[in-house]
Amino acid sequence: MRRALTLTIAAVALAGLVLAGATAAVATPGKTTACSKCHHLKSTVHLSVKKVSSTSTTVTYKVGVTGGKGITAWAVLSGGKNLKHRNASTGTFTVAKGKAIKVYGVKTRTGSAVRSFTSK
Numbered sequence: 001m002r003r004a005l006t007l008t009i010a011a012v013a014l015a016g017l018v019l020a021g022a023t024a025a026v027a028t029p030g031k032t033t034a035c036s037k038c039h040h041l042k043s044t045v046h047l048s049v050k051k052v053s054s055t056s057t058t059v060t061y062k063v064g065v066t067g068g069k070g071i072t073a074w075a076v077l078s079g080g081k082n083l084k085h086r087n088a089s090t091g092t093f094t095v096a097k098g099k100a101i102k103v104y105g106v107k108t109r110t111g112s113a114v115r116s117f118t119s120k
Contacts, residue, residue, distance in 0.1 A: 044068045047105035047113035051120075052092065059119045060094045063103060068110030077102045095119045 048064040061072045066089065075085035076093050078101045084093045095101060099119045106112040 013018050019025050023087055045105055045107050045111055045113045047074070047103065047115055049115050049117075053099070057097060060092055061094050061103075061119075063090060063105065065089050065105035065107070065113075068107030070084075070109030072105040073106045073108075075104045077104070 029087075036064060046064075046066045050062050050064075051059060052062045053060045055089040063076075065072050066075050071087065072089045073085065073087045074091060076083040076095070078095070078099055082102070083095065084091075097119055100116075102114055102116045104112055104114050
């Protein structure tokens with residue numbers, strides 16, 4: 001009985017470590033460029049980026065990632081800086097007007113999509 005409990009705990013701990021490693025690989029905060037392993041152009045991933053509001057100095061966008069398989073994430077990069085990222089299929093981000101940005105949507109087992117534009 002005690003051995004079975006120990007093996008169960010070990011199995012759960014190992015599964016947690018594997019999942020934590022996979023999650024950490026998605027939308028890595030320190031990354032400033034796209035990794036080719038997940039960010040290739042042939043993909044069934046669809047990315048939508050829609051303006052939801054603005055002020056005189058900033059713009060807020062809503063991100064949506066659909067299609068494909070695997071862990072879903074998105075990231076906003078500008079000038080070699082990771083502005084925001086989330087391990088989620090939707091979210092929002094705010095940037096200064098006139099900023100050149102790239103928005104990536106990723107499904108880890110399928111690929112990615114990217115949108116490049118200047119915020120208005």
